[in-house]
Amino acid sequence: MSGLHPGTIAVHVGNEADPATGAVAPPLHLSTTFRHGPSGERVAGYEYQREGNPTNDRLRETLKALEGGEEALTFASGMAAMTTLLESLPTGASVLFPNDCYSGLRMLFEEFLPERGITADTVDMSDLDAVRAACATPLSMLWIETPSNPLMKIADIAALAQLGHAAGAVVVADNTFATPLLQRPLTLGADIVMHSTTKYFGGHSDVLGGALVFAKNDALAHKVAHRLHVTGAVLAPFSAWLTLRGCRSLGARMAMHCANARKIVAFLAAHPAIERVNWPGLPTHPGHAVAAQQMRDFGAMLSIEVRGGREAALAMAGKLRIFTNATSLGGCESLIEHRASVEGPNPRSPQNLLRISVGLEDAEDLIADLGQALG
Known part of the structure; x- marks a missing residue:
């Protein structure tokens, strides 16, 4: 459904009628395991819920289409999404974070990343000169949050993406406050978009979740996906179904x-x-x-x-x-x-x-x- 507006994409992509029954509302697949052949061959493409689930796959298709990415991963929470991504960085990596940001992210990079040998620095992302100075040395990742939480600072995603890429960084944008209905960071040069789908995607204060959308289905996307599957911070099917339901009215x-x-x-x-x-x-x-x-x-x-x-x-x-x-x-x-x-x-x-x-x-x-x- 290329060329459609985001509101139309949110209603239709991932929410297609069930081919088996014609049901307009997406089916909910709760099974934790799936039948396979005697040598482990996957009969219908699935093996175990932690490694893949049809309801989650529908949500991933919605998120990819909305943000314009090649790959999307869903998580048990926004914090799980952030943690899995950041812990996929190697020891010795350096990350530049905004000085005004979600307090959970701040606790993550102040308390936990140092234990993994990852260096975290902060800067006012609305000050391009300050960011440029901070990018004078090689950087592994540049993290954007715009509008920021809670001071509502605005960061120029396109300009920051250029600065981050010049420093060798992967550029990540937290798009939770805006959603892809208002802002699409991947089209402005970001490499990864992060969402707490608990918020506007769910829309009814009754479902926890998180997501990462990757501009390219590249080695980093594969690495994060592998870490998600092994460590198990996956989104439950019912949570995926509720989030899909929220997307239709987004x-x-x-x-x-x-x-x-x-x-x-x-x-x-x-x-x-x-x-x-x-x-x-x-x-x-x-x-x-x-x-x-x-x-x-x-x-x-x-x-x-x-x-x-x-x-x-x-x-x-x-x-x-x-x-x-x-x-x-x-x-x-x-x-x-x-x-x-x-x-x-x-x-x-x-x-x-x-x-x-x-x-x-x-x-x-x-x-x-x-x-x-x-x-």
Whole structure:
């Protein structure tokens, strides 16, 4: 189905009618093992669920088509996807990470990668001169997260891909916040796209998963696939089926998420109790021009910095009635979270910062809820 828009791809690729029955909804294959011949020959291409599953293969086809890659792998979680990829690097490898990023990734490269002899450095990925200086020596991997979590910084994927490749690096982009409906890093020069499919792909806060999509089905893709099969961080078939189900409504949900976010940002940006709104759709955002160039829309993730510090932020969060105080994002319900409180013993987020995932409720109700909480 080449040449189709992403919304159409999300509905149809991987969700084709079952050839055996004609069922429009994809079948769910739960079997852990598959019949093979006496010498191990695979009768229908499968042997054991950990090494391959028809439902997972459908999801992989969807992800490949959406991101424009040659290979996709699915994992039990976003963290499993990141860990499997990074642990496929050899001892002595060096990776450059963004200084604003998901706290789970930060714990991974601060606590666990050094045990494997992998060097991790950080830089402000929105500062190309700083990245260029950091790439002065050979680099194994350059990791991009745009928009970043939780400050919503924007990184120029095309420019960073050029810098990373010149330094000998594999360029990875975390596309969780944007999804391929809004941004396609592989078309901008990235080599690998990472997703926490738990978020917008699942879309209903009820399924955990992760994915890697590779621009080329090359030696690194094979190495990561082999490590996934051996170490076993595979996505369960029912989770794959739920994620496929979420893909079918992804285009409609992202459109409404983004429309709601735009209205909420307009309200918050004008409110005297809010010191700053971090959302790349604002013309005043430092990365707005880059975001407008590489994104179809600006997404439904934002963060706000509340006047009065930590206590004022917590007081506001505690007064909300429709927004739920909870971790995660991308579901139908709007969520808010004081990030510094959940980032562990060494939080990096400002103490007055609240991260918001704008859901699918009526925007007027969400704005009224924010208004009463801010007073």
